[in-house]
Each structure stands twice: as structure tokens, then as C-alpha cells.
Amino acid sequence: MSWRTPSSLKWLIIKRSRLSGELERLLPKLDSLRGEFEQMEADVNRLRDQLAALDRTFLLHDIQIDPTGIEPVIPHRHPRLFPNGHMGRHIRRILAEREYGEWTTTPEIARKIMEHLGISETEGAGGVYRSIRRAVRNRLQSLMQAGEVERIIGATTNKNAPGEDQSRWRLIRLGTAMSRSKLDD
Numbered sequence: 042m043s044w045r046t047p048s049s050l051k052w053l054i055i056k057r058s059r060l061s062g063e064l065e066r067l068l069p070k071l072d073s074l075r076g077e078f079e080q081m082e083a084d085v086n087r088l089r090d091q092l093a094a095l096d097r098t099f100l101l102h103d104i105q106i107d108p109t110g111i112e113p114v115i116p117h118r119h120p121r122l123f124p125n126g127h128m129g130r131h132i133r134r135i136l137a138e139r140e141y142g143e144w145t146t147t148p149e150i151a152r153k154i155m156e157h158l159g160i161s162e163t164e165g166a167g168g169v170y171r172s173i174r175r176a177v178r179n180r181l182q183s184l185m186q187a188g189e190v191e192r193i194i195g196a197t198t199n200k201n202a203p204g205e206d207q208s209r210w211r212l213i214r215l216g217t218a219m220s221r222s223k224l225d226d
Contacts (some may be wrong), residue, residue, distance in 0.1 A: 056062060122158070122173060128180045131157060136190065136212045144193060144209035151177045181210055 046054075096108045122128065135153050139145055151174040155161075160169060184190045193209045 063129065122154075122176055128154075128176060129184060132177065132180055133189070133212065134211065139211065141214065142211070144211050146207055146209055147174060148176050148207075150181070150210070185210075205210060 099106060099108045123131070131154055132150060136145065136149050153169065154177060155170065155173055158173075160173075181190060181192075185192055189212065190210050191213050195207065
């Protein structure tokens with residue numbers, strides 16, 4: 042005679058096994074986050090002490106102000122890839138290295154910049170590559186508005202190749218800017 046597990050008991054067994062599996066998955070994360078939390082708590086306490094010291098220093102000044110009325114400046118979450126102006130220089134250098142009239146894509150420029158930074162394709166496969174490509178694209182658009190580069194939107198060379206239907210960029214040479222403005226008149 043075989044014994045059959047009632048469905049209500051089976052549901053409880055499955056529920057317990059799933060909950061214990063979820064708990065085992067979360068416990069290592071909890072330990073790592075606990076360490077991060079303790080570090081963050083120490084940083085917060087250090088910053089509070091520094092603010093209190095500055096507030097006491099304000100009281101020593103001849104001109105009295107309320108330090109709590111000073112608006113906080115929240116720093117950027119992501120550090121800059123390059124110092125101010127260097128991204129544009131690198132883009133101009135990469136575009137200038139191309140032969141006259143040769144177009145290039147944003148991902149090609151981003152890969153060359155990654156090579157310059159010493160970041161490999163495998164390292165940059167995730168968010169690093171995307172952030173570099175986004176920064177390059179934004180800088181290319183501002184260079185285009187300044188009249189330094191020109192763009193062809195969706196120029197295709199091979200419709201079967203993935204990613205070929207995208208914008209292409211090149212530097213505006215001295216003679217081309219003049220001739221384009223004469224054509225527009």
C-alpha cells in the first residue's frame with residue numbers, strides 16, 4: 042500500500058524549500074552589504090563631524106550667517122572620463138587621422154578612445170562601453186552644433202551587416218564649410 046502526500050502538505054513543503062533557497066541566496070549579499078553599510082555609516086559620521094566643525098567656525102567670523110541655510114551641492118555620481126576638453130581633442134584627433142572624406146561611426150570612435158584609455162573590449166562590454174559611447178555621442182553632437190564635424194544620418198554601406206544603419210561622422214574641412222553655406226543661399 043503506497044502512501045500519497047496530501048496536496049496541502051506538498052504545497053507547504055515546496056513553499057518551505059523555495060523560502061529556504063531564497064534565504065540562502067540573500068545571506069551572502071547581506072554580509073557584503075553589512076560591511077558596505079558600516080563603511081557608509083562611518084563616512085556619514087565623519088562628514089557630520091566636519092560639518093559641525095565648519096558650523097562652529099562660522100560663529101567665529103565677524104559676519105554672522107546661518108550655516109543651515111546654505112544649499113548642499115551634490116557631487117556627480119560618475120567621475121569624468123577625461124579632464125575638461127580632452128574628450129573633444131581625442132575625437133578631433135581620431136577624425137583627423139581618417140583620410141579626407143572618410144566617415145566613421147560613434148562606436149568606432151568609442152573603441153579607439155577605449156584603446157587609448159587601456160580598456161579592453163571585454164572590460165568595456167557592460168556599462169563602461171555604453172557610458173563611453175554615450176559621452177562620445179554627446180560630444181559629437183555638440184561639435185556638430187559648433188560646426189566642427191558633420192554627420193550623415195543612417196548612412197548604410199551593407200544593409201545585411203548589424204549596426205550599419207547608424208550615423209557617420211567626419212571633420213569639416215575648411216573648404217567644405219564655405220561651399221555648403223554657399224549652396225544653402
